[in-house]
Amino acid sequence: MSPRLDLGPWPNLGYAASRIDRAAEKRADAEAMHALEADATARWYVLGGELVAMRKSTSTFDPLFERADAHDLGPAGLPSVFLGMMDGAPRFALSIEAEAMEALKSRDDYEISDLRTIAVRGMVDGVHLPPLAEGKSLLLWHSRRRFCSNCGGQTRVVDAGWRRDCPACKMQHFPRTDPVVIMLTIDGDRCILGRSGRFASNSWSCLAGFVEPGETFEDAVRREVREEAGIVCGQVKYFRSQPWPFPSSLMIGCHAQALSHELVIDHNELEGARWFAREEVASMLARAHPDGLITPVPVAIAYHIIRDWVENGVEFD
Numbered sequence: 001m002s003p004r005l006d007l008g009p010w011p012n013l014g015y016a017a018s019r020i021d022r023a024a025e026k027r028a029d030a031e032a033m034h035a036l037e038a039d040a041t042a043r044w045y046v047l048g049g050e051l052v053a054m055r056k057s058t059s060t061f062d063p064l065f066e067r068a069d070a071h072d073l074g075p076a077g078l079p080s081v082f083l084g085m086m087d088g089a090p091r092f093a094l095s096i097e098a099e100a101m102e103a104l105k106s107r108d109d110y111e112i113s114d115l116r117t118i119a120v121r122g123m124v125d126g127v128h129l130p131p132l133a134e135g136k137s138l139l140l141w142h143s144r145r146r147f148c149s150n151c152g153g154q155t156r157v158v159d160a161g162w163r164r165d166c167p168a169c170k171m172q173h174f175p176r177t178d179p180v181v182i183m184l185t186i187d188g189d190r191c192i193l194g195r196s197g198r199f200a201s202n203s204w205s206c207l208a209g210f211v212e213p214g215e216t217f218e219d220a221v222r223r224e225v226r227e228e229a230g231i232v233c234g235q236v237k238y239f240r241s242q243p244w245p246f247p248s249s250l251m252i253g254c255h256a257q258a259l260s261h262e263l264v265i266d267h268n269e270l271e272g273a274r275w276f277a278r279e280e281v282a283s284m285l286a287r288a289h290p291d292g293l294i295t296p297v298p299v300a301i302a303y304h305i306i307r308d309w310v311e312n313g314v315e316f317d
């Protein structure tokens, strides 16, 4: 039986499908890096904390700046980081101080917004979202790792922004990515959606949680669903993953097989969770639910995990 309302073509998953060639072999080559910075096609993304600077143009916003223009936007707290090559052109990210970014909000020729809003509203061409996510996570890591976590000494940037070294204890520090499992727990034609107190009051989504040390992502899925909703899960199927630069998570999307059915909700984690019929979820995806309940925005992986089950179903052994 097909309960579907027509949801239209699949939207793009935000921050994923990067066209950047990271060209990691060039990072340690200072001469090559100088040449790339001087290349006429080189462009900079300019960030400051959660915010991104964009130039206003006729139809959309342009987040790319030439080198001098990027540095004119405000004092940089760090050297540029090298994101890689996009269609043969070097791409860098530069972090300017938060006050300078705030000051740009009063300028008519710039648009200043956070990366979540930029993605949800489609403010820039989608090709810019992955490098902006890459730059945001990397620059934020730098801002929080000025001192060595081993000895407390001051670290220095090396490899075009992809490592920090501690001259005192010789420890090398690498940018981190935090794995998060995000899953839809399924029992035939129904699934569990939950809502946290941070969500809009009509919004329901997948459960999610950080992977802990020593855990597979399958084990993390089973643990999180058990902890948050009291449900025992069996098989876990990997779906897709998504970089989530708030500040540097990797969302690991899964479908999980429910083996038990009685919900026991951890109200420290969730405001609510319940079983939803497939038809009801289809109406939420289509923004046609009679009570106005909705699923997450299409740039988020939760939308894709939920829609894949609604449209294609998930078979467990």
Ligand SMILES: [Zn+2]
Pocket (backbone or CB within 6 Å): 148, 149, 150, 151, 152, 153, 166, 167, 168, 169, 170, 171
């Ligand atoms: Zn150290």
